[in-house]
Amino acid sequence: MHRYLIERELPGAGKLSAEELAGITKTSNGVLAGMAGRAQWIESYVTDDAITCVYLADSPETIREHANAGGFPATVIREVVEVIDPTTGQS
16 A cells, blocks of 8 residues: 555645534545445644645545545545655664
8 A cells, every 4th residue: 555645636625614524524434434445534723715635545546436336536646656754863
C-alpha cells in the first residue's frame, strides 16, 4: 500500500456543519467498506475551501474510484515518497 495526499477542492468546506461532515464521513466509510481493503482513510484536514485527506491505497486509480463512488472530488492526488519531521535533521 502506498500513502497518498488527496486534495478535494470544495468551496466553503470550512463552513460545513458537524452534521454535513458526519454525512461525508459516512459516505466515505460506506464506499471503503466495499473496496475489499484496497484503500484506507487515515485522516483529513478541513480548510476554508478544501479537504485534504491522507489515504493508504494500492494505486491512484483506487483513490479515483473511491472519489467517484462517493461523489466527492479528488482534485489532486499525490503519492507520499518520504515523511520527515523535526527529528529528521538530528544526528
